Amino acid sequence: MRSKNLKFRLLIGVAIALFFVFKRCSQREENPYTGRMQTISMAADEEIAIGLQSAPQMAQQHGGLHPNTQYQALVDNVGNKLVNNSIARQTPYKYEFHLLADPNTINAFALPGGQIFITHALFSKLENEDQLAGVLGHEIGHVLGRHSAERIAESEYWQGLATAGSVGADMGGLVSGIGQNTLLTNGRDDELESDELGVKFMLKAGYNPREMIGVMEILKAAAGPNRVPEMQSTHPDPDNRIEKIEEAIEKYKN
Numbered sequence: 001m002r003s004k005n006l007k008f009r010l011l012i013g014v015a016i017a018l019f020f021v022f023k024r025c026s027q028r029e030e031n032p033y034t035g036r037m038q039t040i041s042m043a044a045d046e047e048i049a050i051g052l053q054s055a056p057q058m059a060q061q062h063g064g065l066h067p068n069t070q071y072q073a074l075v076d077n078v079g080n081k082l083v084n085n086s087i088a089r090q091t092p093y094k095y096e097f098h099l100l101a102d103p104n105t106i107n108a109f110a111l112p113g114g115q116i117f118i119t120h121a122l123f124s125k126l127e128n129e130d131q132l133a134g135v136l137g138h139e140i141g142h143v144l145g146r147h148s149a150e151r152i153a154e155s156e157y158w159q160g161l162a163t164a165g166s167v168g169a170d171m172g173g174l175v176s177g178i179g180q181n182t183l184l185t186n187g188r189d190d191e192l193e194s195d196e197l198g199v200k201f202m203l204k205a206g207y208n209p210r211e212m213i214g215v216m217e218i219l220k221a222a223a224g225p226n227r228v229p230e231m232q233s234t235h236p237d238p239d240n241r242i243e244k245i246e247e248a249i250e251k252y253k254n
């Protein structure tokens with residue numbers, strides 16, 4: 001009786017697992033802007049909606065928008081120049097660039113769909129317009145690479161497998177452990193892809209891509225125990241990133 005029960009659970013577990021595996025297969029698609037295959041469970045307009053919905057809260061967490069309209073205009077100009085001179089322009093995303101008042105957190109980030117933020121703490125450390133282009137180009141890379149949407153789809157998949165595991169053979173813990181590692185690995189790849197896209201956008205818009213390395217140096221110097229910038233948090237080590245940025249410059253400079 002007991003082993004019959006176990007077999008039944010195992011079958012259900014396998015069925016659930018197969019469901020999620022097939023679902024994931026059906027969600028695989030090639031990103032037309034990066035050429036990379038990825039798992040995506042939402043449409044571009046849903047990404048835009050999520051971004052727009054979360055933007056005010058994001059701003060609020062960082063002291064709201066910075067009151068200096070000249071600084072904000074510079075951020076807009078550089079961001080729009082990057083978008084208008086690159087493939088970012090061909091995407092359905094609505095890019096908006098926000099300078100946040102936060103004087104302490106050295107950070108920049110992107111919400112899905114095109115809402116992009118830089119804190120004044122990071123803005124004030126930048127030495128030139130090219131470095132600002134480096135930061136914003138990297139964030140545009142996250143949007144166009146659909147990294148948030150991909151993480152959401154991947155985590156749905158791993159949660160599904162964890163459910164299957166827990167029904168089938170009490171392996172849920174193990175499977176969800178694997179899932180977490182996968183998400184972190186994605187995080188590292190996301191950063192490298194965004195760095196490479198950032199370099200590409202900078203070149204297209206006429207900025208000096210070597211200043212992206214300058215940005216890395218600023219982040220490296222600024223990183224302390226309580227300061228973990230998005231551009232550095234989950235992340236391949238900065239020297240490795242600099243190496244990859246140099247490779248990207250060689251690849252795209254002509």
Ligand SMILES: [Zn+2]
Nearest residue numbers: 191194230231
């Ligand atoms: Zn990043």
